[in-house]
Amino acid sequence: MSATAEIITIGDEILYGQTLDTNSHWISGELDQIDIKVIRKTTVPDLEDQILSAFEEAEKRADIILITGGLGPTNDDLTKPTLAKYFSVELEMNQAALAEITERYERAGWELNELNRGQAIQPIGSTKITNDLGTAPGIWLERNNTIFISMPGVPFEMKGMMEKEILPKLKSRFVKGKIYHKIIRTGGIPESKLAEKLQDWEGNLPSHIKLAYLPTLAQVKLRLTATGSDMVQLENDVEEQISLCMPLIEKYVYATGNIELEERVGQLLREQNKTIACAESCTGGYLSHLITSVPGSSDYFQGSYVAYSYDIKEKALQVDHEILETLGAVSEEVVIQMAENIRKVFDTTIGVSLSGIAGPGGGTEDKPVGTVWIAYSDGEKTEAKKFVFAKDRKLNIQLSAMVALNMVRSNLMRIS
Amino acid sequence: MSATAEIITIGDEILYGQTLDTNSHWISGELDQIDIKVIRKTTVPDLEDQILSAFEEAEKRADIILITGGLGPTNDDLTKPTLAKYFSVELEMNQAALAEITERYERAGWELNELNRGQAIQPIGSTKITNDLGTAPGIWLERNNTIFISMPGVPFEMKGMMEKEILPKLKSRFVKGKIYHKIIRTGGIPESKLAEKLQDWEGNLPSHIKLAYLPTLAQVKLRLTATGSDMVQLENDVEEQISLCMPLIEKYVYATGNIELEERVGQLLREQNKTIACAESCTGGYLSHLITSVPGSSDYFQGSYVAYSYDIKEKALQVDHEILETLGAVSEEVVIQMAENIRKVFDTTIGVSLSGIAGPGGGTEDKPVGTVWIAYSDGEKTEAKKFVFAKDRKLNIQLSAMVALNMVRSNLMRIS
Numbered sequence: 120m121s122a123t124a125e126i127i128t129i130g131d132e133i134l135y136g137q138t139l140d141t142n143s144h145w146i147s148g149e150l151d152q153i154d155i156k157v158i159r160k161t162t163v164p165d166l167e168d169q170i171l172s173a174f175e176e177a178e179k180r181a182d183i184i185l186i187t188g189g190l191g192p193t194n195d196d197l198t199k200p201t202l203a204k205y206f207s208v209e210l211e212m213n214q215a216a217l218a219e220i221t222e223r224y225e226r227a228g229w230e231l232n233e234l235n236r237g238q239a240i241q242p243i244g245s246t247k248i249t250n251d252l253g254t255a256p257g258i259w260l261e262r263n264n265t266i267f268i269s270m271p272g273v274p275f276e277m278k279g280m281m282e283k284e285i286l287p288k289l290k291s292r293f294v295k296g297k298i299y300h301k302i303i304r305t306g307g308i309p310e311s312k313l314a315e316k317l318q319d320w321e322g323n324l325p326s327h328i329k330l331a332y333l334p335t336l337a338q339v340k341l342r343l344t345a346t347g348s349d350m351v352q353l354e355n356d357v358e359e360q361i362s363l364c365m366p367l368i369e370k371y372v373y374a375t376g377n378i379e380l381e382e383r384v385g386q387l388l389r390e391q392n393k394t395i396a397c398a399e400s401c402t403g404g405y406l407s408h409l410i411t412s413v414p415g416s417s418d419y420f421q422g423s424y425v426a427y428s429y430d431i432k433e434k435a436l437q438v439d440h441e442i443l444e445t446l447g448a449v450s451e452e453v454v455i456q457m458a459e460n461i462r463k464v465f466d467t468t469i470g471v472s473l474s475g476i477a478g479p480g481g482g483t484e485d486k487p488v489g490t491v492w493i494a495y496s497d498g499e500k501t502e503a504k505k506f507v508f509a510k511d512r513k514l515n516i517q518l519s520a521m522v523a524l525n526m527v528r529s530n531l532m533r534i535s
Numbered sequence: 536m537s538a539t540a541e542i543i544t545i546g547d548e549i550l551y552g553q554t555l556d557t558n559s560h561w562i563s564g565e566l567d568q569i570d571i572k573v574i575r576k577t578t579v580p581d582l583e584d585q586i587l588s589a590f591e592e593a594e595k596r597a598d599i600i601l602i603t604g605g606l607g608p609t610n611d612d613l614t615k616p617t618l619a620k621y622f623s624v625e626l627e628m629n630q631a632a633l634a635e636i637t638e639r640y641e642r643a644g645w646e647l648n649e650l651n652r653g654q655a656i657q658p659i660g661s662t663k664i665t666n667d668l669g670t671a672p673g674i675w676l677e678r679n680n681t682i683f684i685s686m687p688g689v690p691f692e693m694k695g696m697m698e699k700e701i702l703p704k705l706k707s708r709f710v711k712g713k714i715y716h717k718i719i720r721t722g723g724i725p726e727s728k729l730a731e732k733l734q735d736w737e738g739n740l741p742s743h744i745k746l747a748y749l750p751t752l753a754q755v756k757l758r759l760t761a762t763g764s765d766m767v768q769l770e771n772d773v774e775e776q777i778s779l780c781m782p783l784i785e786k787y788v789y790a791t792g793n794i795e796l797e798e799r800v801g802q803l804l805r806e807q808n809k810t811i812a813c814a815e816s817c818t819g820g821y822l823s824h825l826i827t828s829v830p831g832s833s834d835y836f837q838g839s840y841v842a843y844s845y846d847i848k849e850k851a852l853q854v855d856h857e858i859l860e861t862l863g864a865v866s867e868e869v870v871i872q873m874a875e876n877i878r879k880v881f882d883t884t885i886g887v888s889l890s891g892i893a894g895p896g897g898g899t900e901d902k903p904v905g906t907v908w909i910a911y912s913d914g915e916k917t918e919a920k921k922f923v924f925a926k927d928r929k930l931n932i933q934l935s936a937m938v939a940l941n942m943v944r945s946n947l948m949r950i951s
Contacts, residue, residue: 131747132747132749132758133560133563133576134563134572134573134574134575134576135563135564135567135573135716136560136561136562136563136564136565136566136567136573137564137567137749137758138749139557139560140556140560141555143578144549144552144555144556145552146552147549147550147551147552148551148552148553149552150552151551151552156550157550157551157552158550158579158580158585159550159577159578159579159580159585159589160549160550160576160577160578161575161576161577161578162559162575162576162577163574163575164574164575165747169574169575173575176592226923227923228923229725232727232728232731234727234730234731235727251926251927252925252926252927252930254727273750273751275927275929275930279927331553333553397841399820402824402827403823403824403826403827403828403832403836404815404820404821404822404823404824404827404839404841405820405824405827406820407819407820407823407841408818408819408820408821408824408932410819411818411819411820411821411841411843411932412819412928412929412932414894414895414896414928415896416819416843417843417844420819420843421843421844421846421847422840422841422842422843422844422847422851423820423839423840423841424838424839424840424841425813425820425823425827425838425839425840425841426838427827427832427833427836427837427838428833428837428838428881430837430882431837431838431881435838435851435880464851465844465847466846478830479830480830480831512828512830513828516824516827516828
């Protein structure tokens with residue numbers, strides 16, 4: 120039997136529709152990886168009696184209760200006193216938590232006030248959870264085999280705590296049988312087409328191996344989960360299945376395991392001792408942001424020009440004035456010149472460029488919103504492709520960047 | 536007293552972290568506008584007993600129970616039989632629903648099969664809710680002054696039903712009192728400091744006005760919520776309170792209402808007929824991405840150089856070789872040259888630049904990870920500031936960009 124968990128999110132702002140709760144979604148996914156079953160999610164307002172009743176109901180059902188929200192320094196934060204009341208204990212200064220908060224403030228050169236000190240106050244009997252990315256520590260409290268874990272609502276603080284301290288603790292305590300996951304990461308093929316190609320293989324999977332399709336932006340991840348008692352055996356079983364499905368989808372697979380597309384591109388560039396520069400128009404810097412979100416990317420990323428105006432496309436990227444005027448910035452010829460010239464400006468192995476209409480304005484009958492040209496150039500070859508993505512600006516920016524990254528990836532893997 | 540609502544989302548895929556529930560967020564926002572108070576949101580798995588217990592708990596607390604998910608044509612959809620069981624009634628063919636489904640299929644030229652006809656089956660005593668955008672009609676069921684409303688999980692079908700039929704019905708039945716929200720948006724001050732400045736004012740708020748602190752990255756939003764019977768009075772009451780607190784925090788306020796910092800900066804640039812360009816190092820394009828995520832940003836954003844290498848800082852941004860070699864790229868002198876020179880390259884009113892150590896590598900004793908220099912230049916003045924943010928790369932990138940935006944904003948508002 121898997122351990123069970125409930126997630127309680129506290130906050131009027133979520134119930135009033137002002138903040139989208141992405142925390143419980145992320146927590147669910149992480150717990151799923153270690154075979155802890157989330158059996159309910161609840162959002163309650165900043166009201167003591169509502170929080171208490173949620174605690175009570177959850178304690179009856181679940182082994183682990185994860186709480187987010189309501190740990191900030193201000194008066195409207197109720198979680199801590201309510202937890203203390205629910206456990207019938209007083210609040211006290213947690214010295215370990217206070218030492219951490221003090222150190223953090225000193226490091227940042229801020230002054231510690233009473234509100235900040237107050238963040239180290241916790242219910243008696245609780246253990247502090249270190250918050251490396253913020254000032255409010257988390258709380259770990261147990262009774263009768265039920266664990267209450269309280270975390271701040273700020274997503275990156277909550278994630279930092281979960282990854283560093285909470286998930287490892289839960290894993291060592293609850294994961295009895297062995298579980299082995301492996302993710303096959305694909306780009307450039309929609310979920311339905313992938314499922315078609317894998318239909319027969321999926322039908323023949325042994326019963327202890329499960330397959331999940333996890334579609335994200337311009338990518339589909341295939342997660343294989345094997346459960347059993349012998350880890351070496353599980354790994355072998357999964358690898359065997361991967362070797363069977365790989366020939367069916369090889370050209371779409373950019374990696375297996377825990378690595379994002381931008382990291383894989385970085386890895387390939389580093390292995391092949393190549394460098395890259397970008398000329399971005401419609402993506403406005405987002406492709407460069409993705410590439411540089413990877414630690415150590417300065418080894419292969421030289422820089423980018425974000426050329427929003429015609430003027431800069433001509434001046435900094437030497438795009439022909441004539442071509443810009445006659446064909447427009449969103450055209451094959453322009454992205455080819457951008458990709459070839461950014462290579463020269465930055466003296467890199469690879470140049471990649473994008474020009475399109477992100478929307479909501481700027482669309483025409485010929486070039487509707489979502490039309491994007493992307494080019495790749497490496498000195499030996501230059502290729503440009505046209506895409507028509509979506510009607511939404513943010514989505515168009517994100518899809519364009521991911522597709523450009525995948526174009527670089529497939530060229531580096533020489534399978535395009 | 537406002538009417539109360541609960542939202543119940545049914546679906547394993549949400550509990551396992553595969554699908555982000557955006558439905559309940561949207562529903563919350565819509566109900567909030569008509570002063571129906573969402574007092575709880577619950578997500579339960581596709582299991583009859585779990586759905587029944589969620590119905591039971593919700594019926595005790597709320598006037599209106601909105602259910603999404605589990606109305607599709609396939610076998611694993613449990614909502615309808617479970618609703619019938621909960622109300623102790625049989626299912627029957629709803630003739631009005633069948634007529635609509637039949638009409639819809641005929642219009643589309645599809646053939647109606649048994650699965651499709653089955654979608655018109657509803658619990659006895661329920662009223663169908665028309666689904667203009669899909670085939671599964673919704674269900675409206677009442678007893679003892681509690682309303683159960685069941686909708687499909689597909690977001691656009693759910694939204695269509697809510698907008699056309701459900702919200703108008705709820706509004707005419709429940710809306711007695713009025714509710715008025717206003718958000719004050721601040722940057723450049725942490726929540727605890729803001730709370731200190733507002734302590735006395737907050738303590739003197741009239742009882743029908745509530746204050747909530749909503750902290751996000753490098754920003755804190757203050758939400759004032761007034762409830763009463765006269766909308767004009769509520770607006771006046773809130774504006775009066777805003778005029779009282781404003782002098783205490785004015786230099787940190789970038790806007791009131793529904794507008795993000797990057798939009799506000801865009802608005803100020805457009806109003807003042809100014810243009811901007813960025814020279815980014817450690818943020819790797821993220822600041823440009825934020826600026827260009829705003830529709831119409833091409834009106835004031837000319838472009839950026841993402842200069843990761845020393846070489847490009849010298850070549851494209853004319854940073855002194857000597858200064859780079861002696862003081863390093865993360866220094867006041869370098870960001871000042873970057874900001875001043877990017878203005879000239881792009882011929883813009885404003886140049887903004889960033890150089891820092893995002894981490895995890897690259898930190899030294901003098902310049903630990905998180906050290907970031909940011910400069911602003913507008914021809915009349917150039918200012919540079921040093922920050923020490925966090926240990927996390929992503930966070931350092933995001934915080935640097937937000938703080939740079941806020942620096943531009945406060946200069947545009949002439950209050951820095």
